Amino acid sequence: MKYLDEFSDPDLAKKLLDQIHAATSHRWAIMEVCGGQTHSIIRHGIDQLLPDAIEMIHGPGCPVCVTPLEVIDKALEIAAQPGVIFCSFGDMLRVPGSERDLFRVKSEGGDVRVVYSPLDALTIARENPDRQVVFFGIGFETTAPANAMTVYQAKKLGIENFSLLVSHVLVPPAIAAIMESPSCRVQGFLAAGHVCSVMGTEEYPPLADKYGVPMVVTGFEPLDILEGIRRTVTQLEDGRHELENAYPRAVRAEGNAVAKAMLTDVFDVTDRAWRGIGVIPSSGWRLSDRYRAYDAEDRFSVSDLHTAESSICRSGEVLQGLIKPHECAAFGKQCTPRNPLGATMVSSEGACAAYYLYRRLDLPAEVAHA
């Protein structure tokens, strides 16, 4: 992974920063869609080094943050059932449901396991034929292909004790929803590079045209982000609004044909609720009829759960870029990574967690030392 160092080179970063400073003559608000980009920006202090006139707005691209409370409560309900092995990516374990999280279920005897690939969950299912193995399938276009592949394999291999709790979401409809919002301030987008590496870039030019915003496909290393910002600023200053690909080492216009075919086979597009935002039409995936037998919600009959969001958490406004994390009155007080009220604080990619972890020093003293 030597190349990763090359994309963190301080000298090259300084050159890009100089170019951004030289090019900026107006105030611009740019949204990085992906939570991974948010963390990179804050962790490396990029936002401190940009011209004051450039405001980075943190977008909804954190898969953990946008998973609805109701789905998390369903996961907790299923994970607590005897005979179930509940498999999840690590960062879902600390996300709070209405009353508890997966760590708590585990501590109370639930068999909750961290896996790095959904295919590992399928292996667990094969090794435990007398148990029901459920994988928590959340995330954007990035994680969906592997989850689709797992269900495809389960069906092909006749593994019947495996199911998927699905809550997949799609980026382009969310961008449209943000731009349609009356309070939207976003003037340009850093599109999420890993999403585009799967889906390609064809969905984005129509959005750039319709809303008159530049969109630059951007990676996650410091130089990737600076180059994405540089190109976005250049377009804004020139009065252009086009799609540019600043992440060509990973993204092709057509995307990954094999992954897209797998997604089309296993999933159907559906309306999907986003935590803190609400239902966005055609913004998610569910299992298609051919694979409905692998739907954990059906298999475990978890419906009619009573969910209760915190009344003071403003996570949804953070997700839409309407406020900065520390502008929420609960930030750093009632709400910390130890005691998160909303998923943007608990998720490793959440904007609130990034501010709390890395940037408390720059915030008002009562927040910094809360």
Next chain:
Amino acid sequence: MREDNAAATFDMDSWVCPMPLRDSPTIVMGHGGGGAMSGELIEHLFLPAFGAAADAGMGDSAVLSLGGVRLAFSTDSFVVKPLVFPGGSIGDLAVNGTVNDLAMSGARPIALSTAFILEEGTALAEIARVAEAVGTAALAAGVTLVTGDTKVVDSGHGDGIFINTAGIGVVDDGVDIRPQRARPGDVVLVSGDIGVHGVAVMSCREGLEFGTTVCSDTAPLNGLVAAMLATGADVHVLRDPTRGGVAATLNEIAGVAKVGVALDERKLPVPDAVRDACGLLGLDPMYVANEGKLVAFVAPEDADRVLSALREHPLGVRAEAIGVCVEEHPGMVVARTALGGTRVVDLPAGEQLPRIC
């Protein structure tokens, strides 16, 4: 039901801290992670319960004066999975862990106890392998195993082998090493590459296998500490950054001494394999466990001398000065990033979690 029982046993409302363990009435893995949750468990449950019987300084070892001699005393338990990992085993850890806890108070470790808790069904061959590792590690560290204990628990009530070790050592005259002695101006040193042990163990844990050649850095640090002290330098603080990594250790010292720590992120020695594995898993090397490394706070006029002594020792070849102790932001650790920005390096809440993508 369990929740009700727990509530009946502990009256949560009577606890003094506004945020003690309210978020979990049961033990969760994070309570053993060496971060904020571990600290709260000790501070809000154990110490109040021990009451007048406790005189704990929250350090890794206690220094007791007995008949004109200062003795360091420490205990530690080892529950690592898997029992054998690249570069070591639970047996090496059990010896080196306690040896290092003693060495971090500047003591010369003398003797250890070992207590084995064995799970029914564990292969004798495996126990023998671990026991041999204990003996070999003790010889290498120059300590004697003087007493011990063995218990067996039912199948399913342990992970094969748990080991507890306790140890005593002698603190020489003039040596005063403890977290409270950190003061502004101190130079912060680390004895070598960080994150190695944690990545080595993760690389062979069930379900997490990924190709890497990283071996654990488990090692006794008493020789390295002796070399540092032999320079005559004023070493204020020593800690081995085990669970919670360098980040947790520096936060603990900053909190205890009420000083700030300013790090230069570029100076942190992180081997490529550790950086790659952490990048893959979404982890920060500063939070990953070490077993054979130490962090030192040294008076500024002595820092170069100590750094040279570290680098001349086989266990300190990659030692670096990674930052300084400051008056600003007391209790907090702040890193200057490679690009020139700054960020807070916080105490980990509990276990580090691999991210989704």
